[in-house]
Amino acid sequence: MKRSRINEILLEADSFMQSFGFRLPPFAYMSPEEMKQRRGELNAIVDARLGWDITDYGEGRFDEMGLFLFTARNGSLADLQGGGGMCYAEKIMISRRDQLSPMHRHIVKTEDIINRGGAKLAIKMYESDGDGNLDESAAVPVVCDGIPRTLSAGDTLVLEPGESVTLRPGNWHAFWGEGGDVLIGEVSTVNDDMTDNIFFEPIGRFSDIEEDTDPVHLLVSDYERWLA
Template identity: 65%
Template sequence: MKRSRINDILREGDAFIRSFGYTLPPFAYLSPETLKTSDHTEIKARRMGWDITDYGKEAFDDMGLFLFTTRNGLNADLGKKSAMLYAEKIMISRDHQLSPMHRHDIKVEDIINRGGGVLVIELFMADADGGIDRDSEVSVMVDGTMRSLPAGGHLKLNPGESVTLFPNNWHAFWGEKGDVLIGEVSTVNDDLTDNIFEHPIGRFSNVEEDEEPLRLLVSDYDTHL
């Protein structure tokens, strides 16, 4: 994915987020140079910030996701009585842009339609080995009420609605009737080790540096900071 394309997506995504009255934290707008010269230890360690992914498939419009992690705990603190055990993201799923089927081993997450189109989530239960159970009914909590769907059923969330997903919930999602602003509130988020995809796929984009980065992505931290 060309850096120039990533820069354009960042600008478009920031404008879309602002159109709903949502304001990102100040560190979102630090230049790469400022991040390099300031104390970025916690931002880097917690992998907070911008994340534009095409899952390594070079087809962002068809398969991809825009994310910004506003806050995040650390895996090392899981199980402690007094620690930051939660994370929060704001995301954009474009109209008919697929986020592919996956689940997590640890993370429990609330996925919230914050505005825009309809968020469609395809759901399966995990079998005893962690794979996809293509036969069993799926039960999920939608805004505090249990809802049941057939295996592979499509849960449709209108603006304001949310669903709670557990590690045994396989899920893929996309927007319909327009781009969707998505909120995520979850257990500590670890995109390096806690994403299990149905098919082998990359979590981050392969970046071609055709221009300077407007902002650093979370996936840039190890090489640029």
């Protein structure tokens, strides 16, 4: 993706979120220069990979296959493994109309996916077999706002604004905005986007960036190069 396009998406996303009354934390609006100057204060932000995240999954087709995300808080795997401390994470996401977030599952993370507003959120789901592979025949047990449901393999669950589903490790899922753009909340156990995303197709989690202009804000995938 071109950096100029990423900058546009950031501004569009911020406006969309604010239209629902959702406000990002102050660090979201730091410039790259300010983050460099204040690097000593930002260890918790950088280490937890909090901040802006835009992906086209390395395919260069953001409008058709992509996702906007912002990680607002994230705990540590050590706390999760130890059973205490900061064992949780929170994201806000935007899935555009018919913009696919491709089929994947998680190894560790359990997550609540919440339609926070806008259009409907469509989620296509499968269960894993004993080896973690996508099972095209097994039923898919889920919990929607505290109520158990059983889907058939490949069913599409549609969430209206305010509705949610709990996805556990091994639940294969792909999602998109149905009928328009949708604001999505994610409340989960500790998030690790470097190792905990298993995609059905051989694609990447992050975008390859063409630096055709300066960044307005850094993405979490920029931290290692810009803030080392």
